Amino acid sequence: xxxxxxxxxxxxxxxxxxxxxxxxxxxxxxxxxxxxxxxxxxxxxxxxxxxxxxxxxxxxxxxxxxxxxxxxxxxxxxxxxxxxxxxxxxxxxxxxxxxxxxxxxxxxxx
Amino acid sequence: xxxxxxxxxxxxxxxxxxxxxxxxxxxxxxxxxxxxxxxxxxxxxxxxxxxxxxxxxxxxxxxxxxxxxxxxxxxxxxxxxxxxxxxxxxxxxxxxxxxxxxxxxxxxxxx
Numbered sequence: 001x002x003x004x005x006x007x008x009x010x011x012x013x014x015x016x017x018x019x020x021x022x023x024x025x026x027x028x029x030x031x032x033x034x035x036x037x038x039x040x041x042x043x044x045x046x047x048x049x050x051x052x053x054x055x056x057x058x059x060x061x062x063x064x065x066x067x068x069x070x071x072x073x074x075x076x077x078x079x080x081x082x083x084x085x086x087x088x089x090x091x092x093x094x095x096x097x098x099x100x101x102x103x104x105x106x107x108x109x110x
Numbered sequence: 111x112x113x114x115x116x117x118x119x120x121x122x123x124x125x126x127x128x129x130x131x132x133x134x135x136x137x138x139x140x141x142x143x144x145x146x147x148x149x150x151x152x153x154x155x156x157x158x159x160x161x162x163x164x165x166x167x168x169x170x171x172x173x174x175x176x177x178x179x180x181x182x183x184x185x186x187x188x189x190x191x192x193x194x195x196x197x198x199x200x201x202x203x204x205x206x207x208x209x210x211x212x213x214x215x216x217x218x219x220x221x
Contacts, residue, residue: 031208042112042200043153043212088153095141095204097166100153 002026004101006089011107018076020104022089025070029091032065034074037086037103046074046087076106084108113137114213116201122219128189131216135182135203141165142184143210144176148197159184191220 003025012018024032030051035043049056049063049072056063062075076083086103113136123129135142144156155168159178170176173191178184188195196219202210 033209035212042114042214043202044112045209045211048209092210095206095208095210096158097155097168098143098202098210099155100145102152 002029002091002097002099004089004091004099006087006101006104008102009105009107011109012079013109014079014081016079018074018079018083018106018108020074020076020087020089020106022072022074022101023070024072024089024091024099024101026091026093026099027070028093030094031092032063032072033088033090033092033098034061034063034072035088035090035100037088039085043088079106079108081108081110112211112213114201114203114211116199116213116216118216119214120217120219122221123191125191125193125220127191127220128187129191129218131186131188131199131201131218133184133186133201133203133213135184135201136205136211139203139205139211140182141204141206141210142178142182143202143204144170144184144186145200145202145212146197147200147215151197153200156186188218193220196220 033048060077089101115134156170158166204210
């Protein structure tokens with residue numbers, strides 16, 4: 001079945017760049033997503049990328065997709081304390097059955 | 111605010127009971143998804159509805175059922191509750207076949 005893997009923890013210093021990595025197994029995935037979850041809150045969609053793209057940039061966020069290796073990354077430039085949260089990678093086939101990774105807990109140190 | 115509304119926000123109930131969680135999707139979104147988030151299982155897909163019809167089914171227990179009504183709101187019914195059903199239950203809605211927007215969740219505690 002489909003599987004999405006992420007490292008569980010990442011710590012960075014305020015002002016540095018953060019890179020969160022994700023691997024997935026389903027080669028038929030059409031969309032790949034990054035969601036952010038703050039304590040006690042729901043999942044906030046940050047960005048998503050279509051599987052035929054290799055990069056998408058949105059302000060401080062850069063998504064890189066290596067379809068051959070089934071590897072997705074999220075780079076957050078100039079990381080701030082407000083970026084501390086859990087980041088989930090997810091994949092879907094045309095919006096069916098989103099499969100989520102376990103989440104990466106990002107801690108931003110002052 | 112994602113535009114997806116879930117009620118109630120918190121629910122405490124006893125084992126063996128039955129509860130109903132409600133979700134109002136974003137205006138115009140035809141797809142509704144239900145997810146369960148627990149510490150040990152992560153975020154698990156339960157079920158998806160599209161315009162009133164069941165579209166996809168995940169790891170949903172037989173004790174759980176859902177439906178989507180003509181006005182597109184959805185309800186998740188959980189019965190014969192067990193301690194292990196304590197979790198955050200999220201609803202998400204989608205306008206088409208791409209992104210999904212999540213509600214704030216219902217925290218269910220079974221005692």
